[in-house]
Amino acid sequence: MPRHATSAAMAAMMALAFAAPLAAETAPQDVAFTEYGSIEAPLIDSAGDPEEGAKIYADKTSGNCVACHVISDRPDAEFQGTIGPPLDGAGDRWEAAQLRGIVVDAKKTFPESMMPGFYKTSGYIRPGDAFTGKAGTEPLPPILTAQQVEDVVAYLATLKE
Amino acid sequence: MVSIHLYTRAALVSAFALVPALPIMAETEPETTDPIVINGGEIELPTAVPAPAHLDGVFDQIYSGWLFRDSETQAMQLDDFENPGMIFVDQGIDDWNAVEGEAGKSCASCHEEIESMKGVRAVMPKVNGNGELWSLEDYINDCRTNRMQAEALDWDGDRMKNLTAAISVQSRGMPMNVAIDGSAKPFWEKGKEMYYTRYGQLELACANCHEDHYGDWIRADHLSQGMTNGFPVYRLKQAALVSQHNRFRGCIRDTRAETFPMGSDEFRALELYVASRGNGLPVEGVSVRH
Numbered sequence: 024m025p026r027h028a029t030s031a032a033m034a035a036m037m038a039l040a041f042a043a044p045l046a047a048e049t050a051p052q053d054v055a056f057t058e059y060g061s062i063e064a065p066l067i068d069s070a071g072d073p074e075e076g077a078k079i080y081a082d083k084t085s086g087n088c089v090a091c092h093v094i095s096d097r098p099d100a101e102f103q104g105t106i107g108p109p110l111d112g113a114g115d116r117w118e119a120a121q122l123r124g125i126v127v128d129a130k131k132t133f134p135e136s137m138m139p140g141f142y143k144t145s146g147y148i149r150p151g152d153a154f155t156g157k158a159g160t161e162p163l164p165p166i167l168t169a170q171q172v173e174d175v176v177a178y179l180a181t182l183k184e
Numbered sequence: 185m186v187s188i189h190l191y192t193r194a195a196l197v198s199a200f201a202l203v204p205a206l207p208i209m210a211e212t213e214p215e216t217t218d219p220i221v222i223n224g225g226e227i228e229l230p231t232a233v234p235a236p237a238h239l240d241g242v243f244d245q246i247y248s249g250w251l252f253r254d255s256e257t258q259a260m261q262l263d264d265f266e267n268p269g270m271i272f273v274d275q276g277i278d279d280w281n282a283v284e285g286e287a288g289k290s291c292a293s294c295h296e297e298i299e300s301m302k303g304v305r306a307v308m309p310k311v312n313g314n315g316e317l318w319s320l321e322d323y324i325n326d327c328r329t330n331r332m333q334a335e336a337l338d339w340d341g342d343r344m345k346n347l348t349a350a351i352s353v354q355s356r357g358m359p360m361n362v363a364i365d366g367s368a369k370p371f372w373e374k375g376k377e378m379y380y381t382r383y384g385q386l387e388l389a390c391a392n393c394h395e396d397h398y399g400d401w402i403r404a405d406h407l408s409q410g411m412t413n414g415f416p417v418y419r420l421k422q423a424a425l426v427s428q429h430n431r432f433r434g435c436i437r438d439t440r441a442e443t444f445p446m447g448s449d450e451f452r453a454l455e456l457y458v459a460s461r462g463n464g465l466p467v468e469g470v471s472v473r474h
Binding site (some may be wrong): 083087089090091101102103104105106130137139140143147148149150151152153154155156157158159163166 | 212381382383384385386387388392396397400401402403404433436437438439440441442443
C-alpha cells in the first residue's frame with residue numbers, strides 16, 4: 024500500500040475515533056420516555072438546526088412529514104397531505120420534549136396513532152429492508168438519525184401562530 | 185412540566201369535542217357519486233352502494249376507486265376506445281381462442297365463446313372442490329396444466345393479466361358477490377386479520393389508509409377505500425395492467441415491510457376479504473387508475 028493511502032486510512036480512523044465521543048448520542052433502544060410520551064433529553068449533544076429540519080420535513084426520502092401534514096406557509100412543499108393535523112402553531116401547543124417524543128415514537132403520545140416512529144428500530148411485524156419489499160433484520164436503521172430528529176424538533180418549535 | 189402537558193391535552197380534548205370533523209378522523213366522502221357512464225350510455229356502473237352487512241359500523245356506503253381519481257383519468261374509463269386496458273382484453277380473447285399444449289386444446293375448446301365466463305369474476309376468489317381458496321389465476325392455470333397440458337402462466341405475467349382482463353369484462357356491471365361463509369369463512373377471517381395488521385417499519389395496516397383515511401390525501405395520492413372490483417386495472421403510472429396481488433404487494437412494500445409473494449395463500453385470503461368489502465359494487469374491470 025502506498026504511504027499516502029496508509030496515512031489517509033489512519034487519518035480516517037483517527038477521525039472516527041474522535042468523532043464518537045464528540046457527538047454522544049442516545050441509541051434508539053435507550054431512549055427514555057415520560058409517562059405521557061415526552062423525551063426530556065436531546066438525543067444528541069449538538070443542537071438541532073431548524074433550517075435543516077425544515078428540509079427534512081419536506082424531503083420525500085427522509086422525513087416526508089408532508090405526506091401526512093400541512094403547514095400553511097410551506098408552499099415550497101408540494102402535495103401536502105391531510106392525514107394528520109395541520110402543524111401550524113405546533114411550537115405553541117407543544118414543548119420541545121413533547122415534540123421529540125412525537126417524532127421519535129408518536130404512539131407513546133397518541134396510542135394507536137397512524138404516525139410512524141422515526142427513531143425506532145425494532146418490535147415490527149414483518150419488518151422490511153427499506154422500500155424493497157424484502158425482509159429486513161431488526162434492529163433496522165431508524166428512519167431519521169438522532170441529529171435529524173433534533174433538527175426536525177428545532178424546526179417544529181419555530182412554528183408559532 | 186407535567187401540568188403544562190396536561191393542560192395541552194385538555195385543550196386538545198375539548199377541541200375534539202367542539203370540532204368533530206378534525207382532519208385526524210376525516211373520512212372525507214366523495215363530492216359526487218355519479219355513475220360511470222360508458223360508451224355514451226351503453227353501460228352504467230354505480231360508484232356508491234350500501235356497504236355489505238359485515239361492514240356494519242365501519243362504512244355506510246362503499247365507493248368505487250374511480251371517484252377518487254382526477255377527471256382526466258376518470259374520462260379514460262368512459263369509452264372503451266379511450267380505455268388503454270381494452271387492447272389487452274382483445275389480446276386476452278385471442279389467447280382464449282389459441283390452441284396450446286399437448287392436448288391440442290384452447291380455452292374455447294371446452295368453454296366455447298368467452299361470454300360463457302359471465303359472472304365468474306364477480307364471485308372470485310372462491311373455494312374449489314378440494315376446499316382450497318382459489319383466485320381466477322388458479323382456475324386459469326388449472327385448465328392450462330390439467331386440461332390443455334400446457335405450461336402454467338406467470339401469476340403477474342402479461343398473458344395471465346390479459347386473460348383475467350378478458351374474463352372480467354364479461355361480468356362488467358354485475359355486483360361483486362364473493363362468498364364469505366361456510367368453507368370460505370376461515371380464509372375470510374385470515375384475510376380480515378391481515379387487513380387490520382400494522383405491517384412494516386411504518387406500522388400501517390390496510391385499514392389505516394383505506395378505512396380510516398379514504399378521501400384524505402397522502403402526499404399526492406387521494407386515498408380510496410381500496411376496493412378491488414375494478415381489477416385488473418390499467419395503471420397509467422405503470423402503463424400496464426396491474427393484478428390484485430401486485431397492488432397488494434405495492435401497498436405493503438410502501439409500509440417498509442416484507443411483502444408476501446404474489447399467488448401466496450396469504451394474498452388469496454387477503455383478496456377474498458378485500459373483495460368482500462366491495463360486495464355490491466359492480467365489476468368494473470378493466471378500470472383505469474393512475
